[in-house]
Amino acid sequence: MDHYTMNLTLKVWKQKNQSERGHFETYQVKDISSEMSFLEMFDVLNEALVEENREPIAFDHDCREGICGMCSMYINGRPHGPWHGTTTCQLHMRAFKDGDTIVVEPWRANAFPVIKDLIVDRHAFDRIIQAGGYISVNTGNAVDGNAIPVKKENADSAFAAAACIGCGACVAACKNSSAMLFVSAKVAHLSLLPQGEPEKRNRVLNMIEQMDKEGFGSCTMTEACEAVCPKEISVDNIARLNGEYLSAAGAIDK
Amino acid sequence: MTWKQLFTSSVGKKFVMALTGVSLIAFLVVHAGINACIWANDGGAMFNKAAHFMGATVVIRILEVGLFIGIILHIVQGLILEAQNRSRRSIGYQVPLGNRGSKWYSRSMGLLGTLILLFLIMHIYHFWTPSRLGGIGNIHELGIIAYDGKAYHNLYGEMVIVFQSLTIVILYVLACISLAYHLMHGFNSAFRTLGLHNQRYVRIVHATGVAFSVIVPLAFAMMPVSVYLGWVK
Numbered sequence: 082m083d084h085y086t087m088n089l090t091l092k093v094w095k096q097k098n099q100s101e102r103g104h105f106e107t108y109q110v111k112d113i114s115s116e117m118s119f120l121e122m123f124d125v126l127n128e129a130l131v132e133e134n135r136e137p138i139a140f141d142h143d144c145r146e147g148i149c150g151m152c153s154m155y156i157n158g159r160p161h162g163p164w165h166g167t168t169t170c171q172l173h174m175r176a177f178k179d180g181d182t183i184v185v186e187p188w189r190a191n192a193f194p195v196i197k198d199l200i201v202d203r204h205a206f207d208r209i210i211q212a213g214g215y216i217s218v219n220t221g222n223a224v225d226g227n228a229i230p231v232k233k234e235n236a237d238s239a240f241a242a243a244a245c246i247g248c249g250a251c252v253a254a255c256k257n258s259s260a261m262l263f264v265s266a267k268v269a270h271l272s273l274l275p276q277g278e279p280e281k282r283n284r285v286l287n288m289i290e291q292m293d294k295e296g297f298g299s300c301t302m303t304e305a306c307e308a309v310c311p312k313e314i315s316v317d318n319i320a321r322l323n324g325e326y327l328s329a330a331g332a333i334d335k
Numbered sequence: 336m337t338w339k340q341l342f343t344s345s346v347g348k349k350f351v352m353a354l355t356g357v358s359l360i361a362f363l364v365v366h367a368g369i370n371a372c373i374w375a376n377d378g379g380a381m382f383n384k385a386a387h388f389m390g391a392t393v394v395i396r397i398l399e400v401g402l403f404i405g406i407i408l409h410i411v412q413g414l415i416l417e418a419q420n421r422s423r424r425s426i427g428y429q430v431p432l433g434n435r436g437s438k439w440y441s442r443s444m445g446l447l448g449t450l451i452l453l454f455l456i457m458h459i460y461h462f463w464t465p466s467r468l469g470g471i472g473n474i475h476e477l478g479i480i481a482y483d484g485k486a487y488h489n490l491y492g493e494m495v496i497v498f499q500s501l502t503i504v505i506l507y508v509l510a511c512i513s514l515a516y517h518l519m520h521g522f523n524s525a526f527r528t529l530g531l532h533n534q535r536y537v538r539i540v541h542a543t544g545v546a547f548s549v550i551v552p553l554a555f556a557m558m559p560v561s562v563y564l565g566w567v568k
Contacts, residue, residue, distance in 0.1 A: 158430030184430050256442050257420035289346055298423040299345035302524040305436030317532045324530020330341040
């Protein structure tokens with residue numbers, strides 16, 4: 082792939098804090114290498130801003146290798162930018178051309194309030210996990226890996242669901258700001274495995290109850306979440322969650 | 336977890352939409368089947384008799400109550416969901432995702448449903464009220480026609496009168512197009528809400544849904560068109 086440099090216009094959301102109204106600010110960046118990642122381009126811009134004594138743009142990032150789920154930019158109308166199955170940190174500048182204007186917004190959802198600029202508060206996801214996204218086991222020595230047999234298909238489906246990094250792109254893309262793809266990935270990942278099976282019913286009921294408390298919308302099955310998910314989580318998980326929820330709700334005997 | 340929560344949680348509300356939606360889909364099959372009798376080209380005799388059977392059989396009248404409950408639930412719950420879902424994002428995006436992630440009709444179920452509701456008000460006024468409540472107060476009464484010495488409501492005659500107007504025919508066809516797109520999303524989505532994730536059945540339901548969404552609304556749309564253009568005698 083040929084290397085090239087580009088000059089870009091960035092329209093970035095700036096917001097001081099949660100209570101202040103934000104606005105877009107326009108920045109010019111020069112000599113950006115096509116081999117940089119999108120976040121490295123932001124680093125270059127921020128360094129320049131600091132040198133000019135201007136405030137840098139606040140954005141979330143951590144591992145920069147697509148597995149932590151911290152990066153969260155809504156780039157040109159799509160969470161994590163134009164590439165399929167890619168996080169913002171893994172998005173390369175060769176996705177853009179010289180002279181492009183790039184609009185960068187934070188995740189928009191009332192359940193994800195903006196903390197500053199492009200950083201949103203995703204604690205709602207943590208509280209959903211705390212409501213049931215785990216298995217209760219006594220700690221002790223690690224159990225032998227082959228002690229409990231797992232069906233190959235289930236292991237594969239559970240693994241695919243477990244790939245969810247909890248970045249919140251599904252919520253950002255959904256017209257209802259629904260967290261169903263995230264919740265369903267966590268529910269499917271655990272309930273497909275024998276270790277998660279005993280707590281299957283309470284898990285799905287409690288996680289959905291928490292999801293509703295956090296103010297996420299309900300699922301219309303537009304499948305926009307699947308289209309933008311950097312980890313390509315399937316909406317089949319949502320159908321699986323729906324079925325589990327209904328049978329759990331119907332089977333409860335209190 | 337109470338019974339109330341089962342129907343009022345975010346998943347529960349969609350469950351209500353899916354259940355009522357599937358029962359309305361079943362109703363469409365019956366409705367289209369009975370109405371297709373106009374194409375027997377017998378001056379509406381077969382259709383009038385079929386309509387009489389539907390109106391005069393006690394079991395079907397009881398089912399009709401269920402149908403009204405279902406459709407009201409579907410409308411009210413749908414409007415509530417639309418309003419709630421819209422309120423989940425107070426500040427929108429500068430650049431929308433648009434068709435890159437989903438189909439326009441999947442995102443427009445509220446709008447399509449509202450168009451169908453407006454049509455239903457007109458449609459019920461055209462046929463249901465004269466047939467069931469005709470003669471009460473100043474509600475227009477249907478004509479009577481006799482077959483083998485027995486009197487029947489001339490619903491076919493009513494169709495011929497209503498579909499003389501080109502405007503009405505166009506409104507009916509537009510409503511059928513709204514219904515087609517509403518079903519194109521709703522048929523599939525209802526089964527997903529009810530928990531269908533087995534790939535083999537997902538494919539079958541998807542294919543059936545697309546076929547249903549094209550064939551049934553097309554059959555409905557051809558009814559006013561056929562009458563207007565004089566294709567049925």
